[in-house]
Amino acid sequence: MTELFGIPLSALLSQLLLGLVNGSFYAMLSLGLAVIFGLLNVINFAHGALYMMGAIFAWMGLTYFGINYWAMLIIAPLLVGVFGMVLERLLLRHLYKLDHLYGLLLTFGLTLLIEGFFRSFYGVSGLPYQVPDALQGATNLGFMIMPNYRGWVVVASLAVCLATWYVIERTKLGALLRAGTENAKLTEAFGVNVPLMVTLTYGFGVALAAFAGVLAAPILQVQPLMGSNLIIVVFAVVVIGGMGSILGSILTGLGLGVIEGFTKVFYPEASATVVFLIMAIVLLIRPAGLFGKER
Amino acid sequence: MKLSREFIVYAALVVVVMLLPALDVYPVFVMKVLCYALFASAFNLLIGFTGLLSFGHAAFLGGAAYAAGHALKVWGVPTEAGLLIGLVAGALLGLVMGALAIRRSGIYFSMITLALAQMLFFVFLQANFTGGEDGLQSVPRGTLLGFINLEDDLTLYYVVLGIFVLSFLLIFRTVHSPFGQVLKAIRENEARATSLGYDTARFKLLAFVLSAALAGLAGATKTLVLGFATLTDAHWSTSGLVILMVLMGGMGTMLGPILGAFIVVALENKVGDIGMFLGKATGIAWFNGLGEAVTVVIGLIFVVCVMSFRRGIIGELDAWWSRRRAARSTAVARSAQASAE
Numbered sequence: 001m002t003e004l005f006g007i008p009l010s011a012l013l014s015q016l017l018l019g020l021v022n023g024s025f026y027a028m029l030s031l032g033l034a035v036i037f038g039l040l041n042v043i044n045f046a047h048g049a050l051y052m053m054g055a056i057f058a059w060m061g062l063t064y065f066g067i068n069y070w071a072m073l074i075i076a077p078l079l080v081g082v083f084g085m086v087l088e089r090l091l092l093r094h095l096y097k098l099d100h101l102y103g104l105l106l107t108f109g110l111t112l113l114i115e116g117f118f119r120s121f122y123g124v125s126g127l128p129y130q131v132p133d134a135l136q137g138a139t140n141l142g143f144m145i146m147p148n149y150r151g152w153v154v155v156a157s158l159a160v161c162l163a164t165w166y167v168i169e170r171t172k173l174g175a176l177l178r179a180g181t182e183n184a185k186l187t188e189a190f191g192v193n194v195p196l197m198v199t200l201t202y203g204f205g206v207a208l209a210a211f212a213g214v215l216a217a218p219i220l221q222v223q224p225l226m227g228s229n230l231i232i233v234v235f236a237v238v239v240i241g242g243m244g245s246i247l248g249s250i251l252t253g254l255g256l257g258v259i260e261g262f263t264k265v266f267y268p269e270a271s272a273t274v275v276f277l278i279m280a281i282v283l284l285i286r287p288a289g290l291f292g293k294e295r
Numbered sequence: 296m297k298l299s300r301e302f303i304v305y306a307a308l309v310v311v312v313m314l315l316p317a318l319d320v321y322p323v324f325v326m327k328v329l330c331y332a333l334f335a336s337a338f339n340l341l342i343g344f345t346g347l348l349s350f351g352h353a354a355f356l357g358g359a360a361y362a363a364g365h366a367l368k369v370w371g372v373p374t375e376a377g378l379l380i381g382l383v384a385g386a387l388l389g390l391v392m393g394a395l396a397i398r399r400s401g402i403y404f405s406m407i408t409l410a411l412a413q414m415l416f417f418v419f420l421q422a423n424f425t426g427g428e429d430g431l432q433s434v435p436r437g438t439l440l441g442f443i444n445l446e447d448d449l450t451l452y453y454v455v456l457g458i459f460v461l462s463f464l465l466i467f468r469t470v471h472s473p474f475g476q477v478l479k480a481i482r483e484n485e486a487r488a489t490s491l492g493y494d495t496a497r498f499k500l501l502a503f504v505l506s507a508a509l510a511g512l513a514g515a516t517k518t519l520v521l522g523f524a525t526l527t528d529a530h531w532s533t534s535g536l537v538i539l540m541v542l543m544g545g546m547g548t549m550l551g552p553i554l555g556a557f558i559v560v561a562l563e564n565k566v567g568d569i570g571m572f573l574g575k576a577t578g579i580a581w582f583n584g585l586g587e588a589v590t591v592v593i594g595l596i597f598v599v600c601v602m603s604f605r606r607g608i609i610g611e612l613d614a615w616w617s618r619r620r621a622a623r624s625t626a627v628a629r630s631a632q633a634s635a636e
Contacts, residue, residue, distance in 0.1 A: 043402050091602060100402050101348045102601055105542065108535055109597025116590030229413075232531060236410040239403060269421060276414035280395055283407065287398040 007265055013144040015261045021150050021219070023257020024157030025051075027250045028212040029234045031161055032205035034243040035168070038181040039201045042092060042103030048231025049114040050206045053080050054213025055222045056118060059127050069132040069218070076214045081207035088202040093195075111228065118224035126221030153215050160211060161250045168246055177201065236279040242292020252290060304550075305463075312456060322452040323520060328560050329459045330517040335540040335552030336466050337509035342538070343547030344470055345502045346482030350405045350534050351392060351412030352510050357529025358415060359385040359511030364431040364524040365424050374437040374445060378458070378515045385511015386504050388415070393503030397496055400485070409531060416529045430525030434518055451520065458516055462509055467549060469505065478502055532590075539593060542600050545607025554608055559593075566592050 029047055036044050057076040061067035067075065087110065095102045135149045168174035179187045180194050188194045213227075220226060234253075241252030256275050264271040282290065312329075316322050334356055341347045363381035366372045372380070396407040419425045426432070436445040445451045469475050480488040481495050488495050518524045527533060536559060544555025566589050573579075600607070606614060 037402075043406065091598070094602065098605075101405065102605070104348070104350075104402060104405060105538065106598060106601040108538075109594045109601060112532075112535070112590045112594030112597060114594075116588045116592075116594055120588040120591065228531070232409055232413045235406040236413075239399070239406055239410065272417040272421075273414045276410050279407070279410055283395050283398050 010144045012262075012265060014146075015265045016258060017144075017146060017150050017154070017261075018264075019258040019261020020154045020254060021257070022260060023254035024154050024161075025212050025216060025230065025253075026234055026237045026257050027161055027253030028157050028208050029230070030237045030241065030249045030253050031164060031246065032208040033234065033238055034246065034249045035164075035177075035208075036202055036205040037243050039177065039184075039198055040088075040092070040096070040103070041100050042095070042107065043100070043235075044202075044205065045104055045107035045231065046087075046110045046114065047107075047206065047209050047234070048227030048229075049111040050080050050084060050227070051209040051213040051216070051230065052118070052224060052227035053083070053114065054210025055129075055217040055220075055226060056122070056127070056213075056224070057210070058214040058217045059129050059222050062129070063127075069214075073211070073214050077207035077210040080210035080213075081203040084206035085199050085203040088199050092202070093198075111231075115224050115228060122224055124223055124225055126223045129217040129222050131218040149218060153219070156215060157212065160208070164208070165246045165250065233275050236275045238289075240275075240279050240282045240289060242289025244289075245291040248291025301549075309456070309460060313453070316449055316452060322448045324560075324564070326452060326455045326520045327517070328557050329455050330513050330520060331537075331540065331556040331560050332553040333459050333462050333516070334510050334513035335537050335544070335556045336463060336549075337506045337513060338537045339541045339546065339548075339552045340466055340469065340506045340509070341502060342541055343551075344475060344482065345478040345499060346485075347499060347503070348405045348538070349396075349408045349503070349506075350531070350538070351396075351408035351410075352507075352537050353529050353531060353533035354392065354412035354415045355385040355388055355507040355510035356514035356517070356533060356537075357419065357524070357526070358388045359514035360518045360524035360528045361419060361425050361431060362511075363515035364434040364518045367437060367518070368431065368434045369424075373441065374439050374519065377437070378512065378519070381515020381518070382508050382512045385514065386508035388511070389504045389507020390500075393500050393507065397499045397503065409534065412529070412534060413531060416526070416531070419526060419529050425524075425526075428526065430523055431518075432523050434522050434524065436519055436522070445519070455516055455520060458512065462512060463549075466509070470549070474498070474501075535597075536593070539597055539600070541607075543596065543604075543607055545610035545613070548607065548609040548613065551607050551609035562592065562596075563589055 029051060033044055033047055036042060054076045057079055058069065058072040061072040061075065062069070091106060091110075092103065095106060131149045135152050138145050138147045139151070140146075166174075168177055176187065176192055177197065179190075180192065180197055184194050216226070237253055237256055238249070240256065241248050243249070256278065259278070260271055260274055263274045270277070312325065315325055334352070338349070338352050341349055359381035362384035363377045366380045367374065367377040392408060392411045395411065396404050399407060420427060424431075436451060438444050439454060443450060443454070445454065470478075477488065477493055477498050480491070480493070481498060485495055488498075514524075514528060517528070540555035540559050541552045542555070543551075543558060544553065545551025604611070
């Protein structure tokens with residue numbers, strides 16, 4: 001058996017894969033946060049709660065209505081996206097003129113509300129969700145055994161992230177979005193319906209979170225508090241990467257997931273804290289973040 | 296003249312709190328409120344008077360609660376030393392966290408404090424001295440200055456009240472000092488404060504450390520009152536709770552955090568009863584479980600406060616009071632003008 005630093009290579013690679021899985025969740029969530037922050041100047045604390053809603057909707061769809069995983073992968077993000085757009089229209093919209101802190105506080109309150117609501121129905125124990133039939137089992141890649149579902153999560157999230165990058169950086173719609181991020185007033189003066197764009201952007205950002213939630217449902221515990229611990233790590237990821245660049249968010253998310261995975265192998269005690277430690281170091285060396293611009 | 300009227304209000308409040316045990320109010324409840332009121336007032340020093348939203352203040356409350364609890368229980372230090380250790384622990388944590396967090400401003404500052412506090416939470420979860428998920432149980436209260444026995448609730452009550460009043464006076468003095476004026480200048484316009492020659496980073500750090508130290512004192516006192524320190528103290532939800540206390544009471548007011556702390560602590564204790572009552576009154580069974588879902592109520596209040604009540608209760612009262620005064624003085628001026636003509 002091949003070994004690296006005294007640890008079997010296959011164990012190392014399976015941790016690498018696990019890290020990539022977590023990293024893809026970080027990437028999708030921090031990407032959504034960055035897109036929302038760019039246009040709305042709101043840090044969406046509720047992102048974790050909406051990710052949880054995606055997972056719980058997947059579970060509810062299967063349990064109550066018999067809707068399978070693949071359908072929920074589309075339906076849950078749509079539902080959560082619509083829910084997000086309603087929140088934006090009813091509540092968030094009224095805070096844009098104020099200090100950015102109020103957006104954070106409002107979404108924090110919404111997080112408590114959403115989590116508490118689901119907790120009053122489902123408690124805090126995990127709800128079981130099966131891996132869909134097509135992705136059960138594992139594939140022997142020769143150098144390691146890869147559980148199919150984990151591979152799928154990484155591929156699907158990467159595809160969604162890159163598609164998002166393509167739309168924002170390479171299409172007309174994305175150009176309008178970038179223009180709105182740069183200067184909302186001027187964009188509006190050119191006849192673009194910026195308020196509508198803001199609503200749709202928020203809806204898209206939270207739909208991304210819900211998509212991550214559905215992906216997570218079969219491998220992580222589906223329970224009302226699953227989002228709140230994740231969102232704090234994602235905040236650290238955002239501080240490390242800076243919110244200036246789409247590809248930067250994706251890379252930082254994946255990279256930190258991998259580092260966390262390796263920490264689990266070499267020094268498990270620090271696996272929960274390593275991302276925060278890296279954040280502290282980045283703040284000392286490059287306060288604006290790896291891909292951020294000093295503002 | 297205005298200052299003395301303010302002091303009369305404070306003095307009257309202290310007298311009322313002193314008399315509460317005689318009115319059969321449960322002393323431990325009031326002590327808990329006082330601890331959280333101190334915590335919230337310390338937090339208000341940052342958000343209300345410096346304009347910094349820390350999302351990690353639970354780290355100071357929790358860290359100091361553990362430090363004081365460990366010192367009292369394992370090292371067996373005298374009570375006053377335990378409280379001091381809590382205060383110093385809060386200040387040291389504040390120095391490290393503050394030095395990192397003030398490197399970014401605005402929304403990033405909040406995210407960094409939240410992340411660093413979460414890191415400490417995991418450290419407390421894994422460390423040996425905290426007792427993990429069980430927390431630090433049966434911490435002795437000991438004796439103050441070697442002869443005042445604190446095992447008696449009533450004696451401790453007046454000690455806690457004393458700690459609170461002294462800390463409150465310190466905050467009052469800080470806010471009304473030249474240092475406090477600089478903090479307010481930073482809150483209003485940091486760039487201008489810098490251009491006036493103030494090293495704003497140092498002022499912010501100093502305010503952060505002071506706030507953390509007082510939050511630490513609150514945590515240590517809370518350990519003394521309740522006899523235990525648990526992970527809940529260091530959890531991010533506690534950071535959210537203290538924000539709510541200050542937001543609901545009124546940011547940047549002296550009495551707001553105290554009122555907010557009272558309402559939130561009372562709500563946490565009583566929300567189950569209210570839910571039972573609503574369940575009985577409306578026949579909707581869901582209300583019966585409201586006690587389990589305190590977070591829903593807290594979240595709802597949060598949303599209402601942010602959407603339509605941003606000045607908080609005391610802030611709204613202040614605004615109403617000054618509007619009324621303004622209206623009255625214009626009325627007086629107008630009638631004076633009319634009689635002159």
